[in-house]
Amino acid sequence: MTMTIVGGCLCGNVRYTCAEEAGGGHCHCNDCRKTSGTGHGSHMIVPEAAFERTGELRFFDKPADSGNMVSRGFCADCGSAICSTNSAMPGMVFVRASSLDNPDHFKPQMRVYTDRAATWDHMDASLPGFAAMPSAQDMPESVKAD
Template sequence: MTHRTASCSCGQLTATTSAAPVRVSVCHCLDCQRRTGSVFAAQARFPASSVAIAGASSTFVRVGDAGSKSTFHFCATCGATVYYTIEDSGDSIVIPVGAFADPAFPAPTFSVYEERMHTWVEMPAGIEHMD
């Protein structure tokens, strides 16, 4: 089994996984750009049963283009998002890749909202694209 721990900047909120990610993806939508403060978001999806959450979180609910709701859990002390859930994917927990602070984390295999991708960004060879 692969155990990895994601945490907020101050370490108060953690998510520990006991499984490999189901999918690692990047999203170029403007909401993800605003949420991360970067030009895209990189995230890994895990079965909810393989993730243990510790610490207190505050939440923010965002409604996506298709109407589904994502609930973001972030540390009330330092503000870092550690995980989120998507209304239509109740059996999954999504964790921002950067929260693992692991340069050896698996590369993304899926890229969405590329029409909003910054012109200087290049995705890995062989990645699956969805507009």
């Protein structure tokens, strides 16, 4: 049985449901740190076909260190970060764990850009860590796109 995951923005104008989760993790890259307002960004990776949203998002596009284009979506009214896409993983949506109605639905499987982690941002050391974005073959199975 598939669990439906729900979330949205601070003001309630953006709402979404995810019919399935493909995995996720914590990212310590400079961009995720800056857009999260803390030491890392936490994202669930969801197939685009399983992500349904209502409400208006605005997008900010910026190339990642890898050269891939990342498009970050946030509520047009309150500015809450909701999701992003990455040109390296077409068909997948990176949902901000901070936007979940029930944060316990987020089960991180890895940490990326650990070489850039802030010394004060302590993470679960049992999670696999990567100094940069891992190749598809090195990612945990649950995170890989079909």
